[in-house]
Amino acid sequence: MGFTSHCRHSNFSHPWRTLLAHLVALHLLHLGSAQFRVVAPNDHITAIVGKDVVLHCRLSPRKNAWSSDIKWIQHRSAGLLHHYRNGSDLEQMEEYKGRTELFRDGLSDGNLDLRITAVTSTDSGTYICAVEDAVGYAGAVVELEVSDPSSQITHPWKVALALVITLLVGSSVVTIIFLHRKQVAQSRKLSESFQHLPPPSNNL
Template structure:
């Protein structure tokens, strides 16, 4: 004699005697089956199909064979499929939020880096403008010095001509 009993209600879930399935609770009719292939090994597994969250709880299996009696308790936990959907959505939302926050942080980092690089480029550009102005001043100074050198060369050329004329006069007068 094998009896599976729902401990919450102390009502019979499945009753098996002498190879025949007997009475059971109305809520379990057509949903339970004693797996007979393990009976000879002492396995008294009960299969419940179309499981719902109301099936959660403790079940006891009582076996009586003549004067011998044994009992075992099994706890069945059924998770609500709706709560699993919520769990998946929660995980998905957490992943999405993490990705959004991560991308925001990366964007802020890249923006700050870009601003820093822009400042550095402006500083270097200002340095180059200063150096270009200094080079233009030096170029103007050199151009002025070159013009002065040409004037001196021209004056020297005049002096050389005058000296040559005087030298010629002195040689003629000798």
Template sequence: MAFTSGCNHPSFTLPWRTLLPYLVALHPLQPGSAQITVVAPSLRVTAIVGQDVVLRCHLSPCKDVRNSDIRWIQQRSSRLVHHYRNGVDLGQMEEYKGRTELLRDGLSDGNLDLRITAVTSSDSGSYSCAVQDGDAYAEAVVNLEVSDPFSMIILYWTVALAVIITLLVGSFVVNVFLHRKKVAQSRELKRKDAELVEKAAALERKDAELAEQAAQSKQRDAMLDKHVLKLEEKTDEVENWNSVLKKDSEEMGYGFGDLSKSPSQHGRNLWS
């Protein structure tokens, strides 16, 4: 089962289950006057930038509105998008001049459809469809959403570019950090190398000093060896002299012994 929305409008049909969500604006009239209702779909109308779109609404019950006052109003600015009265199109906001058309073929059947050509992203929003017929007044709201594939592509590229820039900046920061760390490590290594070179030079100086001390020790040892040899020679000489002196002492002792014996013998010879 299907419900036909609009007065004799075959192209605007929805399942009967979607009837309840419809926005119906009812305005009570003065006593004794008839009531009218403007019916608009609750489903959002979608379009792509550059396309033509038709915003649909209709009177309930269906009634000829060719001699009525019909206004399409942009809700966020409360300004007229299209104004029709008694078969004449009147003033409208500058942004919509030359881009709107009230579809008059359906006015006799109570249809209030408005065509907007070459829609832009700024056309997105809510529109109020209002009709006044004598003392009777009613309105309903139609929502339009205009998508821009190009702007979405730009958005995707912008996001991708932002990600790439973030990655590049992050990579640059990391590279700078690593470079500074490498430079600091290089400086530290150079400092340690300089310390090692200085220590090696100090060790070489120590080695040279030790070598010099060893040479001096060798010289002293050689001098001591010479002195020992001289002492040994002197000792030998002393021993030789001692031997000579001993021999001489022995010889002299023997002579003295003969001398000591001679006077006694001489005396005895005298007494005999």
């Protein structure tokens, strides 16, 4: 079974038809083969922009996967993130060239872990680990969430500006209260002075 390795195509719906066909075949072949399953120990993985991340998958029951056809597929584009077959790495999406590594040391034990280096926010999404060999076909889904801490950091100048505004507002409030109290006191003194004035004379 072949997979598209390019995201761009004149027909926009082509990647989705490819992915749908792949998922249907994956489901049917998985149901038709009781020889093995592909298991994702952690189906939701988080990573930080610029760091490396490892997507974990393994065969169950564990067996040697050296001669298997292993495909890591990006759900969004239906493109090949990484493609391994019989000891060789094959075609993959342009944006992942040089950024992925299948841990071959673990293949003999059924581990299908894939490293993605220097992840970006666009790497967030769903990935499918699909395995085919002489006895069957199976797959598992892994969700990757990439966060960018720098976007959540408040810049120092914003903090300083907020502090200055707070101080200005606070001092304005204090000034207004002071002036109001002063005006009230002056009005009270003026009223008291009027009360102490002698009554007006009635002499004509």
